[in-house]
Amino acid sequence: MKTKKEVTIYDIAQKLELSSATVSRGLQDHPAINKNTRKRIQETARELGYRHNNFASNLRKQKTNTIGVLVHELNSNFITSVLAGIEKITTEAGYDLIIAHSSESSVKEAANAVNLFHKRVDGLIASLAFDTADLSHFGLFEEKGIPVIFFDRVEEKGESTKVIIDNYKCGYQATQHLIEQGCKRIVLVTANLKRNVYAQRHKGYADALYDNNIPFHKKYVLIKDLSEQCGVEAAMEILKMNPLPDGAFITNDFSAAVCMQTLKDHGVRIPEDIAIVGFNNDAIGKIIEPQLSTIDYPGIDMGEIAARNLINHLKGLSNIKHTNTIVIRSNLIVRESSQRKK
Amino acid sequence: MKTKKEVTIYDIAQKLELSSATVSRGLQDHPAINKNTRKRIQETARELGYRHNNFASNLRKQKTNTIGVLVHELNSNFITSVLAGIEKITTEAGYDLIIAHSSESSVKEAANAVNLFHKRVDGLIASLAFDTADLSHFGLFEEKGIPVIFFDRVEEKGESTKVIIDNYKCGYQATQHLIEQGCKRIVLVTANLKRNVYAQRHKGYADALYDNNIPFHKKYVLIKDLSEQCGVEAAMEILKMNPLPDGAFITNDFSAAVCMQTLKDHGVRIPEDIAIVGFNNDAIGKIIEPQLSTIDYPGIDMGEIAARNLINHLKGLSNIKHTNTIVIRSNLIVRESSQRKK
DNA sequence: GATTTTTATACAACCGATTGCAATATGAAA
DNA sequence: TTTCATATTGCAATCGGTTGTATAAAAATC
Numbered sequence: 001m002k003t004k005k006e007v008t009i010y011d012i013a014q015k016l017e018l019s020s021a022t023v024s025r026g027l028q029d030h031p032a033i034n035k036n037t038r039k040r041i042q043e044t045a046r047e048l049g050y051r052h053n054n055f056a057s058n059l060r061k062q063k064t065n066t067i068g069v070l071v072h073e074l075n076s077n078f079i080t081s082v083l084a085g086i087e088k089i090t091t092e093a094g095y096d097l098i099i100a101h102s103s104e105s106s107v108k109e110a111a112n113a114v115n116l117f118h119k120r121v122d123g124l125i126a127s128l129a130f131d132t133a134d135l136s137h138f139g140l141f142e143e144k145g146i147p148v149i150f151f152d153r154v155e156e157k158g159e160s161t162k163v164i165i166d167n168y169k170c171g172y173q174a175t176q177h178l179i180e181q182g183c184k185r186i187v188l189v190t191a192n193l194k195r196n197v198y199a200q201r202h203k204g205y206a207d208a209l210y211d212n213n214i215p216f217h218k219k220y221v222l223i224k225d226l227s228e229q230c231g232v233e234a235a236m237e238i239l240k241m242n243p244l245p246d247g248a249f250i251t252n253d254f255s256a257a258v259c260m261q262t263l264k265d266h267g268v269r270i271p272e273d274i275a276i277v278g279f280n281n282d283a284i285g286k287i288i289e290p291q292l293s294t295i296d297y298p299g300i301d302m303g304e305i306a307a308r309n310l311i312n313h314l315k316g317l318s319n320i321k322h323t324n325t326i327v328i329r330s331n332l333i334v335r336e337s338s339q340r341k342k
Numbered sequence: 343m344k345t346k347k348e349v350t351i352y353d354i355a356q357k358l359e360l361s362s363a364t365v366s367r368g369l370q371d372h373p374a375i376n377k378n379t380r381k382r383i384q385e386t387a388r389e390l391g392y393r394h395n396n397f398a399s400n401l402r403k404q405k406t407n408t409i410g411v412l413v414h415e416l417n418s419n420f421i422t423s424v425l426a427g428i429e430k431i432t433t434e435a436g437y438d439l440i441i442a443h444s445s446e447s448s449v450k451e452a453a454n455a456v457n458l459f460h461k462r463v464d465g466l467i468a469s470l471a472f473d474t475a476d477l478s479h480f481g482l483f484e485e486k487g488i489p490v491i492f493f494d495r496v497e498e499k500g501e502s503t504k505v506i507i508d509n510y511k512c513g514y515q516a517t518q519h520l521i522e523q524g525c526k527r528i529v530l531v532t533a534n535l536k537r538n539v540y541a542q543r544h545k546g547y548a549d550a551l552y553d554n555n556i557p558f559h560k561k562y563v564l565i566k567d568l569s570e571q572c573g574v575e576a577a578m579e580i581l582k583m584n585p586l587p588d589g590a591f592i593t594n595d596f597s598a599a600v601c602m603q604t605l606k607d608h609g610v611r612i613p614e615d616i617a618i619v620g621f622n623n624d625a626i627g628k629i630i631e632p633q634l635s636t637i638d639y640p641g642i643d644m645g646e647i648a649a650r651n652l653i654n655h656l657k658g659l660s661n662i663k664h665t666n667t668i669v670i671r672s673n674l675i676v677r678e679s680s681q682r683k684k
Numbered sequence: 685g686a687t688t689t690t691t692a693t694a695c696a697a698c699c700g701a702t703t704g705c706a707a708t709a710t711g712a713a714a
Numbered sequence: 715t716t717t718c719a720t721a722t723t724g725c726a727a728t729c730g731g732t733t734g735t736a737t738a739a740a741a742a743t744c
Binding site: 018019020021022025032033034037056058059060061062 | 722724726729
């Protein structure tokens with residue numbers, strides 16, 4: 001446990017007979033310092049095993065070099081990809097990450113926001129919980145001028161910057177596809193319509209029906225929580241319907257997989273009896289049988305774009321106040337679960 | 343962008359006509375400070391909107407209050423659970439987390455270790471990459487007396503503290519179960535045998551065969567990377583074997599699912615022709631058909647235990663040097679994919 | 685009433701890097 | 715040779731808590 005003393009810029013300064021100011025600047029390649037001196041400083045630093053002290057630096061600079069990430073859950077493929085994208089960019093830019101998840105509770109989300117605020121993150125990237133309606137817990141950031149970027153689950157009304165996909169288009173496409181496969185009684189399994197992503201998908205669904213002269217029935221819209229259990233529940237409700245629906249758009253692949261499984265257990269043939277489209281292009285979709293049609297959207301790009309915008313803003317290269325909404329590409333992948341016409 | 347001035351202990355001190363030292367102690371409920379004064383200090387702090395400055399504090403205390411977590415990947419259910427467990431405990435104890443993943447590359451793992459070292463984490467929780475053989479990149483931590491706890495993927499020889507499951511027992515149990523179902527030609531699909539978890543599972547497999555007088559054949563052991571692709575490859579290799587194997591123990595549920603899928607596509611009946619057991623009890627196992635038998639082990643407990651031990655050590659409540667190995671419970675879950683006898 | 689002990693608070697150094705401004709040196713232009 | 719611009723480097727304050735030690739006041743002991 002012989003904790004060796006840490007090497008500081010003062011040690012380097014002493015060894016080279018320079019001032020600590022020069023060493024500090026030299027380590028950052030400050031142009032005011034002679035090129036040769038800079039080299040000597042950096043060499044000596046390496047030699048002595050110097051490591052930069054973020055705390056001293058942050059304290060002085062009044063910046064934390066840390067970005068907070070606030071997500072609803074960590075357990076989906078999609079979120080993991082987004083995080084990977086964020087991490088890639090922030091790491092390159094030398095920022096640290098603090099990741100917090102709210103377990104789909106807006107109360108916990110608010111607590112996490114406050115917590116990250118106290119940790120003094122330089123910026124925040126967030127995706128809202130199902131039921132977050134009021135963004136007041138982000139007001140703290142606003143007040144202090146700390147930039148916040150939302151992705152995927154956002155508040156549409158707000159003027160904050162957001163990175164999203166065109167959920168309306170996705171909903172429309174999925175529904176249109178089912179209609180083209182001959183479906184007339186299409187169930188929509190989705191979550192809280194107050195959340196933008198579900199509201200938009202719902203709107204796309206409804207409009208596609210309308211454009212094809214198919215009546216919209218409220219009973220075909222099942223609002224769930226998109227959990228494992230919900231897949232079973234949705235299936236049971238579908239089975240009780242008479243006549244049986246012939247199509248289902250389930251806005252989450254995992255739930256869709258469970259639902260499909262349950263329907264099959266009850267003798268329903270997929271896609272002959274009911275054609276199914278999921279959402280997210282989770283790896284699971286290719287493993288189950290039949291393989292699941294779904295909407296693909298690139299989490300990693302979403303993460304990268306959100307992070308890049310935030311960092312450019314922090315570096316003063318751009319201003320997110322000028323960019324309101326960034327829309328990422330997305331598209332329908334047709335697999336067996338919905339393909340009735342070759 | 344009216345960045346209001348931050349409130350410091352000096353502001354509180356001034357308002358209450360106390361010294362900053364007293365305020366600092368008061369905020370931490372230091373017993374030397376009069377109870378009444380403490381209350382006044384804390385009230386004023388709240389009133390003024392004071393937030394503690396970690397950087398100043400860390401700088402002075404020479405502690406970061408941060409724990410590093412180094413994992414091979416973020417994409418599995420298991421790892422996510424472990425992280426949830428770690429997060430729960432560390433958050434309770436007021437520690438921050440920095441999470442780094444090595445993408446199964448020991449080179450990147452080493453780079454991450456160095457990085458976390460420079461970030462001055464107070465402690466480290468790590469699970470090794472497939473091919474990490476030499477732990478020298480953890481030497482930095484050792485030298486500085488920074489505690490490191492390994493979990494799941496560990497180096498058995500090392501004297502560092504580890505939290506693991508009994509992989510030998512699991513391998514034995516799974517194999518024994520397949521034998522009891524009448525399997526005689528059992529394939530093992532696993533990863534790099536240099537990594538403890540796979541070595542032990544392999545040993546359990548081999549011993550179970552031996553104890554049941556079933557010859558061990560090297561050709562039945564397929565070393566893969568447990569990716570999606572590997573499931574397909576394994577299936578193709580199995581299909582080429584003559585006679586066809588009648589059982590498979592695949593040490594990862596996702597790979598097992600893909601493998602099973604591929605086998606089914608080629609007309610193999612599960613479990614009638616080949617009985618299959620996976621590993622990890624991933625959610626996927628209950629969705630696929632037939633449902634997958636697997637080994638369940640509680641990631642969340644592993645995370646909690648690792649974190650708790652580390653924190654107790656940091657707080658001086660215990661010393662991890664005294665605890666070498668902690669073994670978590672695990673057990674076989676039998677589902678349809680391996681059940682041939684009623 | 686004098687002395688010791690306890691309680692409560694203040695003083696001041698410290699953690700390590702950053703940065704505006706001053707100072708010095710060097711070289712070029714006048 | 716003097717003057718001015720430019721290139722380098724140093725000075726010293728600053729960021730905001732923490733903590734060992736000193737001090738003062740109050741309480742307890744003899």
